[in-house]
Amino acid sequence: MNLLHTIISRLPFEWAQYEFMRHALLAVIIVAPLFALIGTLVVNNRMAFFSDAIGHASLTGLGLGVLLGLADPFWALVGFALLLGVGILALQRFTRSTMDTVISLSMCFSLALGVVLLSHGGGFNRFSGYLIGDLLSITTREISQLLVTSLLVGAGLLLGYNRILLIGLNESLARSRGRSAWWPQMYFCAAIALVVTMNLAWVGILIINSLLVLPAAAARNVAHDARQYVLFAVGISLFSGIAGLIVSFYADTATGATIVLVAMGCFAATLGVKWWKARAG
Amino acid sequence: MENLPHHHVGLAPHGCGECCTRIENLGVTMDRRPILENITLHLHCGELTTLVGPNGAGKSMLLKAILGEVRHEGAIHFLPVAGHGREDAPVIGYLPQQLDFDRDSPVNVHDLFATAVSRWPVALWYSRRTRRAGLESLRYVEAGHLIDRRLGQLSGGELQRVLLALSLTPVPNLLLLDEPVSGVDVAGRELFYRTVSDLRRRFDLSILMVSHDLAGVTPVSDRIVFLNRRIVCMGRPAEVLAHPELRRTFGLDLAPPAMDRP
Numbered sequence: 001m002n003l004l005h006t007i008i009s010r011l012p013f014e015w016a017q018y019e020f021m022r023h024a025l026l027a028v029i030i031v032a033p034l035f036a037l038i039g040t041l042v043v044n045n046r047m048a049f050f051s052d053a054i055g056h057a058s059l060t061g062l063g064l065g066v067l068l069g070l071a072d073p074f075w076a077l078v079g080f081a082l083l084l085g086v087g088i089l090a091l092q093r094f095t096r097s098t099m100d101t102v103i104s105l106s107m108c109f110s111l112a113l114g115v116v117l118l119s120h121g122g123g124f125n126r127f128s129g130y131l132i133g134d135l136l137s138i139t140t141r142e143i144s145q146l147l148v149t150s151l152l153v154g155a156g157l158l159l160g161y162n163r164i165l166l167i168g169l170n171e172s173l174a175r176s177r178g179r180s181a182w183w184p185q186m187y188f189c190a191a192i193a194l195v196v197t198m199n200l201a202w203v204g205i206l207i208i209n210s211l212l213v214l215p216a217a218a219a220r221n222v223a224h225d226a227r228q229y230v231l232f233a234v235g236i237s238l239f240s241g242i243a244g245l246i247v248s249f250y251a252d253t254a255t256g257a258t259i260v261l262v263a264m265g266c267f268a269a270t271l272g273v274k275w276w277k278a279r280a281g
Numbered sequence: 282m283e284n285l286p287h288h289h290v291g292l293a294p295h296g297c298g299e300c301c302t303r304i305e306n307l308g309v310t311m312d313r314r315p316i317l318e319n320i321t322l323h324l325h326c327g328e329l330t331t332l333v334g335p336n337g338a339g340k341s342m343l344l345k346a347i348l349g350e351v352r353h354e355g356a357i358h359f360l361p362v363a364g365h366g367r368e369d370a371p372v373i374g375y376l377p378q379q380l381d382f383d384r385d386s387p388v389n390v391h392d393l394f395a396t397a398v399s400r401w402p403v404a405l406w407y408s409r410r411t412r413r414a415g416l417e418s419l420r421y422v423e424a425g426h427l428i429d430r431r432l433g434q435l436s437g438g439e440l441q442r443v444l445l446a447l448s449l450t451p452v453p454n455l456l457l458l459d460e461p462v463s464g465v466d467v468a469g470r471e472l473f474y475r476t477v478s479d480l481r482r483r484f485d486l487s488i489l490m491v492s493h494d495l496a497g498v499t500p501v502s503d504r505i506v507f508l509n510r511r512i513v514c515m516g517r518p519a520e521v522l523a524h525p526e527l528r529r530t531f532g533l534d535l536a537p538p539a540m541d542r543p
Contacts, residue, residue: 037404044386161402162395169388169396169432173444176348176375176457177397223387224431226396230404 015249020136024255027138027146028241031199034150036237037157038195039216040230041188045168049100050088052209053107054189055196057084059205060110062130063117074197081193084110089185133204135255149198157191164188165226203256214263215240221270236266301326301487302455307355309342316342318511324455324487329477331498332491334508335530340491341378343508344457348375359454374448374456376441378463384433390443391415391428398450418446422476438469442476449480458490462497470494474501495531
């Protein structure tokens with residue numbers, strides 16, 4: 001990592017001369033592949049809305065953490081996001097309502113609860129940083145933490161990748177092969193909760209889900225098999241992350257949102273490629 | 282292994298004819314409404330049993346109960362076959378009614394096999410062994426050429442053959458087919474039935490198939506079970522086809538006999 005840091009600092013660009021840009025770039029390179037990997041599963045298993053709800057639940061987790069007086073609300077965030085994930089899956093099974101209704105209900109509940117908790121005693125504004133995030137404020141120590149947790153979550157996710165993908169294709173089929181559908185789903189939900197929480201301070205609640213969904217959605221337009229799907233998603237995620245970071249430096253805009261716009265551009269481009277291919281033959 | 286009485290021994294024209302799966306007094310209740318009642322059914326090795334009945338008769342529910350997806354009363358016993366599988370954890374092959382998936386999904390036939398049979402993440406690399414195993418299974422059902430096709434590009438019949446091949450990897454103790462040919466054209470249906478019929482002999486499989494296509498399944502079935510929340514009648518195809526309630530349900534006395542269809 002130090003080597004990478006040195007290489008970046010030797011780059012003959014204006015932005016590479018700033019410490020905060022070098023840190024941000026390292027963080028992007030660590031996190032972008034993980035987001036892409038999770039995203040391929042989120043999109044394939046039609047859980048985009050689900051992961052959005054988990055992301056928003058972290059606001060409530062933050063509120064609870066503050067209420068409990070925790071110095072570092074990280075585990076309160078992860079804990080509540082997990083709780084909501086289990087709640088959504090269980091509620092859907094129990095009531096047999098459609099998934100989108102259950103998710104919408106849970107999301108409204110957790111958002112409202114989060115705002116109530118955080119606004120108690122005045123001043124929600126203290127926490128508004130979490131809505132947008134600030135990648136440029138990341139420190140070396142936080143980057144190291146990010147690297148370790150990302151490697152752990154990534155390895156865990158790869159171990160369960162096949163099962164989760166199969167459940168997304170058809171749950172009955174997966175279950176007939178002696179695979180419980182419940183545990184891999186919970187495992188997956190935990191991975192989403194961890195990754196979202198880990199990156200909340202840098203990306204922000206409002207846009208974090210689009211970083212999960214967009215690269216995978218773009219890769220789907222052009223991939224022919226599962227390996228290409230992941231490969232393209234990782235490539236698009238890295239490209240949008242790095243390009244978005246550099247553009248935000250020169251345009252003086254919020255980094256997370258700029259990255260999302262670049263990723264959106266990638267999606268539009270792959271859609272064009274798909275359309276052009278379909279027309280050509 | 283305990284000594285089990287052999288039921289319907291005379292009904293096993295192929296294979297060892299031993300009783301592989303015993304379903305005893307099975308019942309399913311949902312929202313306090315009985316869906317299935319008092320189902321006692323014994324499935325034999327090398328036999329194709331077809332489940333017919335009107336809509337809402339509980340045919341798919343019976344398969345789900347066997348799979349353990351819905352809670353049920355009564356008991357289901359599996360017997361180990363030819364050295365694989367255990368009584369408490371049998372290998373059940375299952376072919377769902379319709380694979381409900383996104384046709385844009387970038388998953389091809391090989392990926393489907395890899396996710397189902399191997400733990401090496403398909404996201405990272407493809408193992409040659411998994412590919413060979415997949416190809417071998419696909420060739421049983423005349424679908425070897427489909428291995429690099431995306432799932433969304435397959436026709437209904439091709440998809441069902443691919444899924445059939447998947448349900449044979451590993452070779453199951455019991456194969457459950459839920460309306461395998463709904464949405465498949467006539468040529469595809471005939472190929473499918475022929476394949477299933479060959480498989481039962483090759484692997485000495487016991488197969489339970491749900492079908493609406495009475496005319497198509499009659500020639501290949503060893504036994505037909507007419508289900509309408511409970512078992513109305515069962516036996517050789519000719520016996521069951523003569524049953525008045527079945528003839529009424531399928532309108533056999535109004536139209537020319539369905540078996541004579543070309």
